[in-house]
Amino acid sequence: MKAKYFVGVALLALVVFLSIQTDVSASHSWGNYHWERSSNPVALTINYNLDSNWTSYFGVAVNDWDSPSGGYSDVLSLSTMPNNTRTRQCKADSGKIQVCNDSYGNTGWLGVAGISVSGDHIQSAYVKLNDTYYNGTSYDTPAWRALVMCQEIGHAFGLDHQDENFNNANLGTCMDYTNNPNSNQHPNAHDYEELGIIYNHLDSGGGGGGTCRGRFCQGGVPANVDMGDPRQWGSVVETDGQGRPILFMRDFGNGNKFFTHIYPVPDGPRS
Ligand SMILES: [Zn+2]
Numbered sequence: 001m002k003a004k005y006f007v008g009v010a011l012l013a014l015v016v017f018l019s020i021q022t023d024v025s026a027s028h029s030w031g032n033y034h035w036e037r038s039s040n041p042v043a044l045t046i047n048y049n050l051d052s053n054w055t056s057y058f059g060v061a062v063n064d065w066d067s068p069s070g071g072y073s074d075v076l077s078l079s080t081m082p083n084n085t086r087t088r089q090c091k092a093d094s095g096k097i098q099v100c101n102d103s104y105g106n107t108g109w110l111g112v113a114g115i116s117v118s119g120d121h122i123q124s125a126y127v128k129l130n131d132t133y134y135n136g137t138s139y140d141t142p143a144w145r146a147l148v149m150c151q152e153i154g155h156a157f158g159l160d161h162q163d164e165n166f167n168n169a170n171l172g173t174c175m176d177y178t179n180n181p182n183s184n185q186h187p188n189a190h191d192y193e194e195l196g197i198i199y200n201h202l203d204s205g206g207g208g209g210g211t212c213r214g215r216f217c218q219g220g221v222p223a224n225v226d227m228g229d230p231r232q233w234g235s236v237v238e239t240d241g242q243g244r245p246i247l248f249m250r251d252f253g254n255g256n257k258f259f260t261h262i263y264p265v266p267d268g269p270r271s
């Protein structure tokens with residue numbers, strides 16, 4: 001009897017432990033947003049219009065996200081295609097991710113990821129890297145380029161930050177805000193685990209792209225709205241510990257929303 005009781009208690013403890021683990025694991029997607037697909041891996045095309053200062057970091061980040069090593073879930077199948085889209089707007093085609101660099105001005109951000117969603121499904125995403133800062137002395141380093149490239153592309157898959165405190169110890173993932181990028185240049189095991197959770201279920205439709213819905217054919221955003229323009233980003237829904245905006249949301253109704261994730265310039269102005 002005693003042995004049976006012990007086994008029961010041990011099982012209960014295990015169940016409690018596992019459910020706590022699951023809670024922790026599920027903590028860094030920024031909603032339930034994901035690319036619609038009916039089987040895994042999700043096939044995504046990442047278009048890019050980047051100059052030679054950025055292409056190597058883009059290649060490393062795509063490879064990192066595409067090929068998790070060490071036996072973690074492999075839910076993304078990424079391909080890349082250069083194009084010559086206007087970098088200032090950096091508009092993504094429906095069902096695609098677009099990555100651009102340009103001198104976007106003293107915006108307060110090193111990089112942004114803009115993502116349109118319809119319901120739970122990501123329709124399109126763009127990533128911008130801001131040369132106004134990268135051309136200066138503070139951020140023109142391989143580590144800063146690698147971290148922000150990796151993080152903004154990570155957002156485009158539905159991932160959130162693992163940590164939003166710039167001043168604590170690095171977690172060893174590009175999904176961690178920091179003032180010192182050296183050990184945060186790549187995803188870590190927990191990012192791949194989180195992708196596995198986000199893409200664990202299958203959808204009935206999709207197949208690596210957004211679904212075209214009437215006037216929201218352009219990835220959930222009305223055709224006449226330029227979501228590359230910060231004035232169109234909508235309201236601040238999240239700030240960091242220093243009060244700087246890190247997430248904006250614009251709601252177009254009927255489940256069509258646009259989110260903009262920010263990597264604030266660490267020594268930039270406080271809002
Ligand atoms: Zn789904």
Ligand SMILES: [Zn+2]
Nearest residue numbers: 151261262263
């Ligand atoms: Zn971010």
